[in-house]
Amino acid sequence: MTSFLNRRQFTIEWGHCDPAGIVFNSRFFEFFDWGTWTLFEAALGVKPHELGAVYGIMGIPLVDAGARFIAPARFGDAVELTSRVSEFRRSSFDVAHQLFVHGALAVEGKETRVWATRDAADPSKIKSQPIPSDVLARFEV
Amino acid sequence: MTSFLNRRQFTIEWGHCDPAGIVFNSRFFEFFDWGTWTLFEAALGVKPHELGAVYGIMGIPLVDAGARFIAPARFGDAVELTSRVSEFRRSSFDVAHQLFVHGALAVEGKETRVWATRDAADPSKIKSQPIPSDVLARFEV
Amino acid sequence: MTSFLNRRQFTIEWGHCDPAGIVFNSRFFEFFDWGTWTLFEAALGVKPHELGAVYGIMGIPLVDAGARFIAPARFGDAVELTSRVSEFRRSSFDVAHQLFVHGALAVEGKETRVWATRDAADPSKIKSQPIPSDVLARFEV
Amino acid sequence: MTSFLNRRQFTIEWGHCDPAGIVFNSRFFEFFDWGTWTLFEAALGVKPHELGAVYGIMGIPLVDAGARFIAPARFGDAVELTSRVSEFRRSSFDVAHQLFVHGALAVEGKETRVWATRDAADPSKIKSQPIPSDVLARFEV
Numbered sequence: 001m002t003s004f005l006n007r008r009q010f011t012i013e014w015g016h017c018d019p020a021g022i023v024f025n026s027r028f029f030e031f032f033d034w035g036t037w038t039l040f041e042a043a044l045g046v047k048p049h050e051l052g053a054v055y056g057i058m059g060i061p062l063v064d065a066g067a068r069f070i071a072p073a074r075f076g077d078a079v080e081l082t083s084r085v086s087e088f089r090r091s092s093f094d095v096a097h098q099l100f101v102h103g104a105l106a107v108e109g110k111e112t113r114v115w116a117t118r119d120a121a122d123p124s125k126i127k128s129q130p131i132p133s134d135v136l137a138r139f140e141v
Numbered sequence: 142m143t144s145f146l147n148r149r150q151f152t153i154e155w156g157h158c159d160p161a162g163i164v165f166n167s168r169f170f171e172f173f174d175w176g177t178w179t180l181f182e183a184a185l186g187v188k189p190h191e192l193g194a195v196y197g198i199m200g201i202p203l204v205d206a207g208a209r210f211i212a213p214a215r216f217g218d219a220v221e222l223t224s225r226v227s228e229f230r231r232s233s234f235d236v237a238h239q240l241f242v243h244g245a246l247a248v249e250g251k252e253t254r255v256w257a258t259r260d261a262a263d264p265s266k267i268k269s270q271p272i273p274s275d276v277l278a279r280f281e282v
Numbered sequence: 283m284t285s286f287l288n289r290r291q292f293t294i295e296w297g298h299c300d301p302a303g304i305v306f307n308s309r310f311f312e313f314f315d316w317g318t319w320t321l322f323e324a325a326l327g328v329k330p331h332e333l334g335a336v337y338g339i340m341g342i343p344l345v346d347a348g349a350r351f352i353a354p355a356r357f358g359d360a361v362e363l364t365s366r367v368s369e370f371r372r373s374s375f376d377v378a379h380q381l382f383v384h385g386a387l388a389v390e391g392k393e394t395r396v397w398a399t400r401d402a403a404d405p406s407k408i409k410s411q412p413i414p415s416d417v418l419a420r421f422e423v
Numbered sequence: 424m425t426s427f428l429n430r431r432q433f434t435i436e437w438g439h440c441d442p443a444g445i446v447f448n449s450r451f452f453e454f455f456d457w458g459t460w461t462l463f464e465a466a467l468g469v470k471p472h473e474l475g476a477v478y479g480i481m482g483i484p485l486v487d488a489g490a491r492f493i494a495p496a497r498f499g500d501a502v503e504l505t506s507r508v509s510e511f512r513r514s515s516f517d518v519a520h521q522l523f524v525h526g527a528l529a530v531e532g533k534e535t536r537v538w539a540t541r542d543a544a545d546p547s548k549i550k551s552q553p554i555p556s557d558v559l560a561r562f563e564v
Binding site for chain 4 (some may be wrong): 020024025026027028029030033058059061062063064065066067068069
């Protein structure tokens with residue numbers, strides 16, 4: 001059984017790049033966030049801003065993120081970002097991202113996120129929740 | 142009568158700059174936002190995140206912004222941003238920003254903001270409110 | 283005679299939005315920059331990162347930018363950005379941007395840019411140049 | 424022997440935060456970049472934008488970055504970012520970052536960077552170089 005893979009194409013903009021003429025590192029983490037929302041929308045058929053209401057959660061907050069920068073991406077580059085859940089655990093999951101520049105792997109990323117509700121006793125705190133089985137099922141392909 | 146002027150010093154960071162090696166334009170509007178919050182904190186003695194609670198408003202949303210780019214700012218430049226309210230009207234006001242690089246004017250900006258509450262009938266809408274006289278008084282120097 | 287209009291569709295991302303749940307103002311200036319590059323690519327048939335080499339310029343630096351915020355754009359909103367040159371002068375031009383959220387005008391922007399080369403005597407300085415007539419012709423529709 | 428530690432204080436801005444009211448993840452990687460430049464300036468006594476010229480390198484490009492998000496940082500929070508080199512290898516090194524909100528650890532980050540020159544044969548490529556011993560010495564405290 002493999003996990004649903006989402007592909008998203010976009011172009012590297014001038015404002016994404018730094019004085020070295022390549023994408024500034026923090027932008028890739030912004031791209032990964034785009035990728036995760038798009039992946040969840042594609043897998044679940046739910047608009048990102050409705051995810052909370054549909055599943056009774058406050059969101060899928062990030063608890064860990066990492067990236068390996070293999071090759072640069074430059075202004076004007078057409079890139080493809082692929083995103084898939086690499087592991088589901090009881091109440092958290094990992095999303096693996098790969099960004100390709102002209103077909104070659106340029107950046108690998110990983111996010112760990114939590115399926116979370118607000119704590120009823122203290123709404124400023126969040127609490128992880130078991131990921132519903134129908135959500136899990138939607139990611140199986 | 143002149144209006145309270147706030148000064149804020151900071152350094153241009155690598156990630157603020159674009160492939161031309163100069164600050165990317167959108168960053169200046171981010172700096173102006175920093176300037177306005179700092180100005181209001183200095184003038185009113187209220188922490189930015191407590192402004193809403195203290196004055197019973199939802200915030201001071203931006204309705205107009207503009208900038209004139211006179212000279213570039215570069216990575217490592219020590220800059221000074223000055224911000225002051227150039228005009229108070231009944232329920233809106235203009236903030237004038239000037240960014241100096243090594244003492245020379247590099248960017249001029251202007252923001253128009255509204256003193257706003259949420260509409261009681263439709264909380265997704267905002268409504269302008271008269272700016273309280275004690276707020277006005279705090280900006281007179 | 284009217285000027286070439288470019289349309290670009292995209293979705294408002296989580297990371298574009300601020301604690302008020304709406305797009306943070308500086309992001310719109312980033313979007314305008316996207317719009318201008320896309321407009322020039324569409325009108326001239328030249329990739330943005332090749333514009334300098336093709337026309338012998340260092341770029342089209344921004345000297346003035348402004349925006350009027352009419353209605354908010356929120357996470358998940360499908361937006362359309364239209365961009366066209368509203369006026370060409372000898373060596374500078376204005377780009378008018380309009381951002382529509384679900385078909386309604388939400389933000390109007392204007393950029394003034396210069397057709398520029400590096401100063402031969404001092405490459406750290408830029409010099410405006412007459413915009414070539416074949417560039418002007420490409421924008422007429 | 425321990426490694427030089429740099430401390431940097433700043434305030435979380437409105438534009439750093441997302442609709443959940445907390446700092447958007449990519450911003451932390453921007454903060455880490457600020458931290459590394461400030462650390463190198465403090466340890467070496469060289470302005471960041473002069474680092475390349477002083478040491479004959481093109482820079483200290485990032486090849487790996489990661490963060491663990493332990494607690495949120497919010498608009499108006501006074502934060503302290505500490506940065507130090509946790510390991511020097513022959514031609515690369517790790518920078519460990521810790522961000523404290525009101526004294527409590529909120530985010531831990533790690534960057535791996537390379538001491539790099541441009542490849543003489545192909546300037547679009549970069550090549551790692553042995554880190555000079557006088558650089559290493561400057562980080563020992």
